[in-house]
Amino acid sequence: MIKDTIYQKLPNFFQNALISAFNFIAYRKRYGAKYLYYREIFKNNENLSLKDLQLIQKQKFSHLIQYAIKNSPFYHNKIASIPSVTSLDLIERLPIITKEEIRKNIGDIYTIPKRKGLISKTGGTTGKSLEILFSIDNIKERFAMIENFRSQSGYQLGKKTAWFSGKNLLTSKDLKKNIFWKTDYLYKVRYYSTFHVKKKYLEYYINDLIEYKPEYFVGFPSTIYEIAKYGIDNNIDFPKNIVKAIFPTAETITKSTRELIETYFKTQMYDQYASSEGAPFIFECKNKNMHLELQSGVFEVLDDDDNPSMEGRLVVTSFTTYGTPLIRYDIGDRIELSDTTCTCNNKNPIVKQILGRIDDxxxxxxxxxxxxxxxxxxxxxxxxxxxxxxxxxxxxxxxxxxxxxxxxxxxxxxxxxxxxxxxxxxxxxxxxxxxxxxxxxxxxxxxxxxxxxxxxxxx
Incomplete structure (x- = not known):
């Protein structure tokens, strides 16, 4: 984590250099031999049949349950005595776990010491943070899935990217100069502030985006929407053939938001669903259908009586949170499934719509x-x-x-x-x-x- 007291006093050039150094260290943990191994797996599995994907899912589920019982005191006490506990076909026998239950028992849920993993802190309306501990291998596996999804639009690390996320990197000097971004020149990522998206500043964002010419956008769609809307309202044309794809994160996208963003930036948006806790992934294909990624976990859509439903609250079991197993975790979102099939190569089931947070x-x-x-x-x-x-x-x-x-x-x-x-x-x-x-x-x-x-x- 960048130390504010040092960072704030540095000249802009050194601030950018420090961001690059920070990313270099972080990327060494995300990418490498095991990451490449996972990338190869997901690349090779892109055309698998639904039957083959379901078989992989069952095998991964069984392995996760065995690991959790052996290494997590919480799950050992909670599920070890349940008959056929490792069978995905009988998953309804396992208890549904809430966020508050995980937070209260987090010490007994962890399967590895903190020094051997990476912590992800969740937010939430209650203000109670939840610290999920990821193993290094899990981090690499998750990024391999994300990068495999984005690579289908030509993205790879090192291509010019505009990133809109919750990084608060600006100083008072930046604001006086109407500079609302910092740049990692090593990996060609420019981070745009999402805390200064105000009408009087938006022209600076647009002008810099046009000058910087990023091939890809990643980040909060609400920020990208505000920039696009300002450009449309003020007749500021955004050039064609600059942005190849937009990958929104963290927020639910409405139809009107998508249409305006795609119209202004003259490109396509490809959505994904995940969470800071490590929920399994849902990825959007070229046909604009959202697909469950069965290799990343189990998705249960339940009604108010905990019965399977086409529309309802989402309960997940993640295959990429071995440090903090999430088994039948009520994540607080709602989705609606579809009974249609897609003509793309992805044979994973289709999600009709992601309805967002239950509190939304x-x-x-x-x-x-x-x-x-x-x-x-x-x-x-x-x-x-x-x-x-x-x-x-x-x-x-x-x-x-x-x-x-x-x-x-x-x-x-x-x-x-x-x-x-x-x-x-x-x-x-x-x-x-x-x-x-x-x-x-x-x-x-x-x-x-x-x-x-x-x-x-x-x-």
């Missing part, structure tokens, strides 16, 4: 739960809203914070926006519009469209 909904006693997709669609027929965030702290009231473009926004658009909300939450819900100059991102650099504080009030 508004609850109405009149209409029930309104998910993220329906919330984002309240902008249909509305112009002039730059961004909004809905907050619910009471069952019968929501507060919608709104940032508007005063030149486009009008009373007509406000009426339509409110109508769209009433259509979704019903007439009994009180809707308070709060107009603000900006809506800050979270400490992680992510933007949250929904803040739900009433989950404990809902059955």
């Amino acid at each position: 909904y508004i609850y109405s006693s009149e209409t029930g739960k309104i998910n993220l997709g329906n919330i984002s669609n309240t902008l249909k027929g509305v112009n002039g809203i730059v961004k909004f965030q809905v907050i619910q702290k009471q069952l019968d009231k929501i507060v919608v914070k709104v940032v508007v473009d005063k030149e486009q926004y009008s009373e007509k658009h406000q009426k339509q926006f409110l109508k769209n909300w009433v259509d979704r939450v019903g007439k009994s819900m009180k809707i308070d519009l709060e107009f603000v100059d900006d809506i800050p991102v979270a400490n992680s650099g992510k933007f949250r469209m929904v803040k739900n504080h009433i989950k404990h009030l809902i059955d």
Whole structure:
């Protein structure tokens, strides 16, 4: 970790050099002989049949369970006595584990000492961080999967990349000079701040992106969206044939967000699903279908009674978290499966849609739960809203914070926006519009469209 006290005092050139040095050390842990071994496996397995993928999944599941029972006191006590415990076909016999249960028992769940692994800290609305310990091999395996997915669009480490994530690397000197990025010249990665995405700064972002000419974008789609929207609204053309692909991370993407980003940057976006805890992967193919990656874990979609369902909450078992086994882990997301097949080479099952965090909904006693997709669609027929965030702290009231473009926004658009909300939450819900100059991102650099504080009030 870069020490702030030293970093802040260094000239820009040395700050960039320090970032390169930091990445060099980190990449040595991620890439290498074992990483190349995993890359070769996933490359060779790209065209496997669903039957073969399911066989690999069953074998990996059995191995994980045996390892967890032997090396984790928590799982030894929890599942060792369950009949046929290593059989994937009988996975429902195993208990579902919550995030809070893992947090409380983390010391007994770990299978390796901290000095032999890498720690990933999760965030969350509760503010309670969860420290997942990855083995070095697991890190290499996960990056091999991600890089194999991205390589299908031509990406590889060392190609010019614009990265939009929660790295807070800027200094007060940078801000005075309207510089909102730092560059790793060794690996050709420019890190753009997600903490300064404000209207008065966005032209600097666009101009630098045009000058830097990155082949790939990686990072928070909400930040990329804000930049693209500003470019469209201000008639700043982004040149063709610069960006080959965009790989969003960490946030759920709505249809309207995708369309605007792809239109402005004149490229395609390929989504992925994972988590900082180490959830198994879901990757988007060239046909824009999301595929479960069965080689990375087990995906269970369950209804409220814990029965298998085509749509419901996601419970995962990860094959890449041996340092902190995640077995039937209720990750807090919802997805919907599809019964269709894809014409691409990937024979993994298809996900119809990723519905996002379970907390990413508004609850109405009149209409029930309104998910993220329906919330984002309240902008249909509305112009002039730059961004909004809905907050619910009471069952019968929501507060919608709104940032508007005063030149486009009008009373007509406000009426339509409110109508769209009433259509979704019903007439009994009180809707308070709060107009603000900006809506800050979270400490992680992510933007949250929904803040739900009433989950404990809902059955």
